Amino acid sequence: MELKNDLLIRAAKGEKVERTPVWLMRQAGRILPEYRAVRNSLSGFIELVKNPELAAEVTIQPVDILGVDAAIIFSDILVIPEAMGLPYEMVEKKGPWFPKTINSPEDLSNLKVADAESDLGYVLDAIKVTKKELDGRVPLIGFAGAPWTIFCYMIEGQGSKTFSKARKMLYNEPVMSDQLLQMITDSTIEYLRAQIAAGANIVQVFDSWAGILPSDHYQKFSMKYITQICDAIEEVPVTVFAKGAYFARPEMRHLNCETIGLDWNMGIAESRRLIGEGKTLQGNLDPCALYGSPSEIETATKKMLDDFGTSRHIANLGHGVYPDIDPEKVKVFIQTVKEYSAQLRAQ
Ligand code: 1CP
Numbered sequence: 001m002e003l004k005n006d007l008l009i010r011a012a013k014g015e016k017v018e019r020t021p022v023w024l025m026r027q028a029g030r031i032l033p034e035y036r037a038v039r040n041s042l043s044g045f046i047e048l049v050k051n052p053e054l055a056a057e058v059t060i061q062p063v064d065i066l067g068v069d070a071a072i073i074f075s076d077i078l079v080i081p082e083a084m085g086l087p088y089e090m091v092e093k094k095g096p097w098f099p100k101t102i103n104s105p106e107d108l109s110n111l112k113v114a115d116a117e118s119d120l121g122y123v124l125d126a127i128k129v130t131k132k133e134l135d136g137r138v139p140l141i142g143f144a145g146a147p148w149t150i151f152c153y154m155i156e157g158q159g160s161k162t163f164s165k166a167r168k169m170l171y172n173e174p175v176m177s178d179q180l181l182q183m184i185t186d187s188t189i190e191y192l193r194a195q196i197a198a199g200a201n202i203v204q205v206f207d208s209w210a211g212i213l214p215s216d217h218y219q220k221f222s223m224k225y226i227t228q229i230c231d232a233i234e235e236v237p238v239t240v241f242a243k244g245a246y247f248a249r250p251e252m253r254h255l256n257c258e259t260i261g262l263d264w265n266m267g268i269a270e271s272r273r274l275i276g277e278g279k280t281l282q283g284n285l286d287p288c289a290l291y292g293s294p295s296e297i298e299t300a301t302k303k304m305l306d307d308f309g310t311s312r313h314i315a316n317l318g319h320g321v322y323p324d325i326d327p328e329k330v331k332v333f334i335q336t337v338k339e340y341s342a343q344l345r346a347q
Contacts, residue, residue: 001136001199008070008139009201011314012237012258012280020305020313020341021069022334023141025241025261026320027062028074031327034061045090049075052125059130063138066327067334070139070202073130073195075123077145077206080187081154083114088153101157105176114187116194123191124198131199142200144192146207146242147184147229148222154180163212170221177221185225189232196235204239204261205229211244211263218248223255230256239282243319249274264318268307281308284318290329297329301336310345 003009007021029035035058042048049055059074078088078096088096102108114120130140153159155166170177192203210222222242230238241261242248252260253276262271262283271281289300305315315337321330 001131003136003139003201005069005138008141008314009237011312012202012239014258014278014280014312016311018342018345020308020310020315020337022315022337023068023070023072024062024066024317024321024330024333025072027066027068027330028059028072030323031321031325031330032061032065033327034058034065044092045076046088049079049126050122052122052129055122055126056129056133059126059140060133063134066330067338068138070141071130071134072141072143072204073123073127073200075126075143077143077150077208078153079120079123080114080144080150080184080191083116083119083191084183084187085111086154095159096153098153098157102154102180105173105179108176108179108183111180111183113183114191116191120191120194124194127195127198127200139201140199142192142195142203144188144195144203144205146205146210146222146240147181147188147225148213148218149207149209150184150188151177151181151221152209154184163209167212167217170217181221181225185228189229192229192233193235196233200236202237202239203233204241207240207242207245209244210242210248211246213245215247218245219251223248223251227255241282253278259314261316262318266318268304277312280312280314282314282316284316285333287317287319287322287325290317290321290325290333292329294329294332297332298336301333302340305337305341305344310341315341 007017011017011021038058055074059071062068063071088098091097152163152166155169156163237258239259240257243263246266259280259282260275264284264286285304
């Protein structure tokens with residue numbers, strides 16, 4: 001299937017584009033009343049993730065309503081622990097919760113490397129339905145959590161400010177930690193490959209908890225496994241978003257991926273210098289900038305576009321869009337990227 005709008009893919013590969021492509025992390029399940037309506041028709045989040053028709057519907061909503069240049073498949077990073085044998089629940093207004101967690105090396109014997117087709121077929125089906133309904137309008141982004149971020153939830157069992165239980169494990173059980181991280185990595189590689197086979201045009205690895213590790217542990221317990229994932233994916237471009245890992249930017253230059261995501265604390269010029277010209281950069285407007293007035297959003301977005309320049313950039317926020325942001329404000333951001341980035345190229 002030929003893509004009618006392939007700006008995102010061309011920008012990821014470093015090809016020339018007429019304007020900067022734009023999408024938002026977490027665009028599919030947070031801000032749209034149309035999402036709420038679908039979500040409330042079911043008993044919970046997990047039911048929606050496991051319903052390919054409705055997952056496809058909420059995946060496409062931001063394309064129709066907001067005008068983004070890509071769809072991201074509606075799912076969660078926590079489907080991997082479940083597929084490995086550690087199911088999760090989604091507690092309303094609180095977030096994920098795991099009835100069982102990994103506490104000792106013995107617990108690993110209850111886990112397996114996930115089989116994408118049999119354990120995650122519902123995501124692959126959702127991708128196939130989405131691709132059919134998108135009909136080539138925009139690319140579809142597949143995704144997975146980075147092994148370190150998934151490890152955090154498998155040890156901790158829920159969200160945490162410090163993930164100190166997970167970090168303690170790296171000190172007290174480094175061998176077991178490596179074994180578990182390798183199992184997650186093997187599961188993730190197979191899962192991303194299956195997403196690509198089902199139709200994903202690009203894949204993103206979310207390392208949401210990268211920033212809580214000291215840099216030596218980041219190399220040893222996160223970058224090492226992200227490197228394996230990047231090396232294993234050849235068919236489509238790969239984006240690595242490691243939130244808070246400003247210290248790892250010099251090493252990111254060497255990852256076998258096309259795009260590096262920046263959070264809003266990472267300076268744009270400095271990131272370009274550290275990461276080099278060989279990668280596309282994605283980001284990085286402060287998500288809180290969207291609480292501003294339309295003219296303030298326009299000014300902040302133009303400044304971001306000026307700072308990134310016209311080559312190798314995909315516009316996005318520096319992390320996921322916050323749930324109470326007005327969709328009209330998101331449209332101002334998107335429209336400004338589209339118009340101003342085309343103007344910059346015409347100059
Ligand atoms: O009932 C609901 O509506 C649950 C809310 C929700 C939604 C809509 C959760 C719970 N996850 C999702 C979907 C989701 N999660 C997507 C879908 C596509 C999109 O909207 O872009 C994606 C890409 C994710 C990824 C995800 N889940 C990440 C990585 C990105 C990030 O934001 O850092 C993480 C860390 C999660 C875990 C998770 N899932 C849900 C919550 C509340 C959390 C965070 C828990 C915590 O505080 O640690």
